[in-house]
Amino acid sequence: MRLTPPAILLTLSAGIAQAAPPEVITDIPPVHSLVAQVMEGVGTPQLLLPPGGSPHGHQMRPSEAQALQAAGILFWIGPAQSPWLAEASNQLGHDLRSVALMEIDGTVLRMGGHDHSDHAAEHDDHADHDHGHDDHGHDDHEKEHGSEAHEEHEDHDAHEDAHHAGDGHDHTGLDPHVWLDPANALIWLPEIAHHLSDADPENAATYRANAEAAMAGISGLKADIDARLKGLDGGYVVYHDAYGYFTDRFNLPPAGMITDGDATPPGARRLADLQAEAAGIKCLFTEPQFDSRAAQRLAETLDAQVGVLDPVGSTLEPGPQLYTQLLDGLATALSDCLGG
Numbered sequence: 395m396r397l398t399p400p401a402i403l404l405t406l407s408a409g410i411a412q413a414a415p416p417e418v419i420t421d422i423p424p425v426h427s428l429v430a431q432v433m434e435g436v437g438t439p440q441l442l443l444p445p446g447g448s449p450h451g452h453q454m455r456p457s458e459a460q461a462l463q464a465a466g467i468l469f470w471i472g473p474a475q476s477p478w479l480a481e482a483s484n485q486l487g488h489d490l491r492s493v494a495l496m497e498i499d500g501t502v503l504r505m506g507g508h509d510h511s512d513h514a515a516e517h518d519d520h521a522d523h524d525h526g527h528d529d530h531g532h533d534d535h536e537k538e539h540g541s542e543a544h545e546e547h548e549d550h551d552a553h554e555d556a557h558h559a560g561d562g563h564d565h566t567g568l569d570p571h572v573w574l575d576p577a578n579a580l581i582w583l584p585e586i587a588h589h590l591s592d593a594d595p596e597n598a599a600t601y602r603a604n605a606e607a608a609m610a611g612i613s614g615l616k617a618d619i620d621a622r623l624k625g626l627d628g629g630y631v632v633y634h635d636a637y638g639y640f641t642d643r644f645n646l647p648p649a650g651m652i653t654d655g656d657a658t659p660p661g662a663r664r665l666a667d668l669q670a671e672a673a674g675i676k677c678l679f680t681e682p683q684f685d686s687r688a689a690q691r692l693a694e695t696l697d698a699q700v701g702v703l704d705p706v707g708s709t710l711e712p713g714p715q716l717y718t719q720l721l722d723g724l725a726t727a728l729s730d731c732l733g734g
Contacts, residue, residue, distance in 0.1 A: 414437075415433070415436045415437035415590075415594050415597060416437075416466040416467055416590065416593040416594050417440075417464055417465045417466045417467075418433065418437065418439040418440065418465060418466065418467045418468075418469065418590070419439060419440045419441075419442055419461055419462055419465040419467070419468050419469075420439050420440065420441055420442060420468070420469045420470065421442050421443055421468075421469075421470035421471060421475070421476055421479055422441075422443050422470075422471065422475075422476075422573075422706055423441060423443070423706055423707040423708070423710065423712050423716050423720075424573040424706065424707055424716065424717050424720055425469055425470060425471060425495065425573065426439055426441040426712055426713075426716070427707075427712070427713065427714055427715070427716035427717035427718075427720075428469075428573075428579055428582060428583060428586060428608070428717055429469050429586055430713055430714040431583075431604055431605075431607075431608040431714045431717070432583060432586045432587050432590060432601050432604045432605050432608065433590065433601070433604070434604050434714055435600055435604070436594070436597045436600055436601070439469070440461050440465070441712050442454075442458055442461065442462065442479070453478075454478070454482055459482065459486055462482060462483060462486050462490075463486040465490060466489070466490065466491060466593060467490070467491045467493065467589060467590070467593060468483055468490055468491070468492045468493065469493050469495065469586060469589075470492070470493070470494060470495065471494065471495055471496050471570055471572060471573065472494035472495065472496035472497055472570070473494070474496060474568055474570040475496065475570035475571075491589065491593065493585070493586070493589050495572070495573075495578075495582050495585075496568075496570065496572050498581060498582060498585050500581045501572060501578050501581055501582075502572070502575050502577055502578055502581075502639070503568055503569070503572065504568070504569050504638050504639060504642060505567050505568060505569060506567060506568065506569040506635055506638070569635070569638050569639065571636050571637070571638070571639055571705055572639060573639075573717075574636075574637060574638075574639040574640040574643075574705060574721070574724070575639035575640065575642070575643045576612050576613075576615065576616045576619075576643065576721060577616075577643065578639070579608075579609075579612050579717065580609050580612060580613065583605040583608050583609050583612075584605055584609075586601075586605065587601040587602050587604070587605035611718065612717075612718070615718055615721060615722065616643075618725075619644060619721065619722070619725040620644060622725055622729050623644045623645075623646050623725060623728060623729060626646055626728065626729065626732045626733060627646075627732065628641075628646055628647050628648055628649050629649060629674050629675055629676040629677065629732060630648050630649060630675065630676060630677035630678065630679060630728070630731065630732060631648055631649055631650045631651060631652060631675055631677070631678045631679065631698075632648045632650075632651050632652070632679050632703060633651065633652050633653065633679060633680050633681045633684055633689065633703070634651050634652065634653050634681075635651050636681075636703075636705040637703065637705060637724070640721070640724055644725075646728065649674075649675055652678075652688070652689060652692070675696050675698045676698055676699065676731065676732060677698055677699050677700075677701055677728075677731035677732060678692060678693045678696065678698045678699070678700050678701070679700075679701045679702060679703040679727065679731075680700065680701075680702055680703075681702065681703060681704060681705070682702060682704050682708050682709050683708060686700070699731050701727045701730070701731045702727065703724055703727055703728075704720070704723065704724075705724075706720075707719070707720040710723075
């Protein structure tokens with residue numbers, strides 16, 4: 395059938411309206427989940443790190459390198475979490491828009507280490523540094539999205555600035571597990587929508603609406619977890635120092651940790667020290683990716699229950715619901731053990 399000029403125009407306009415969304419890639423499951431929520435109904439981001447993989451020292455496969463090279467936007471925690479990805483994105487992603495969530499203005503940061511009485515801070519001078527993303531400011535987001543994220547953020551007044559490091563950002567000593575504070579997710583979601591909208595203006599309204607819906611859900615989850623953990627004590631030990639953002643947020647710090655690093659198994663001296671210091675411990679938490687035999691032996695000595703905490707969602711199905719399931723799972727494990 396021969397098309398008339400108006401029919402040709404309609405066909406061309408339909409093709410333009412159905413333009414593909416940007417190719418988006420993410421580093422770890424929690425970030426993938428947040429981006430998937432914002433992109434819902436438009437497209438699906440790719441998850442670079444396979445379930446169970448280590449975000450600190452992953453060896454990229456050729457298929458992952460190709461996906462990174464083909465992507466238009468990378469959402470990731472940042473080089474403090476994944477130095478291997480910083481190098482790979484510089485080498486492979488020539489036209490890649492890199493959005494390091496840890497460096498977004500307003501993100502709550504804390505220092506790593508066992509003694510966290512001096513928590514890291516909401517850094518007021520953060521905007522004076524170059525973070526490698528568009529400088530559009532959070533004032534615009536307050537007007538567009540309301541002040542909810544910043545209101546959630548204000549109850550960190552007790553935190554102190556922990557990132558002054560001379561010229562630019564030196565993340566040495568910073569705890570990179572920033573996604574475990576839901577207040578950070580509330581900061582990031584409008585930024586994710588902004589970058590997606592900038593790359594794909596035709597779907598900007600959907601990205602903004604999805605981000606607002608996700609923020610409402612996370613705010614509700616935060617209030618629920620706060621109520622569930624309120625009044626519990628810190629009579630528990632974690633495998634390593636990965637949960638400070640979560641336990642700082644909900645005022646439930648652990649009594650100690652089994653090992654000083656997530657790649658370092660505890661030695662006999664460390665276990666003996668912990669046994670001597672851990673009077674009153676009710677719960678000892680391992681992690682899915684680590685050998686739990688030493689923890690099991692220590693738990694028997696301490697007469698403590700053994701549970702599992704999963705800081706990256708390695709046992710969960712990747713997708714929009716993973717972030718909520720991850721935080722809810724941490725709260726459930728803590729409340730079931732400490733409240734029992």
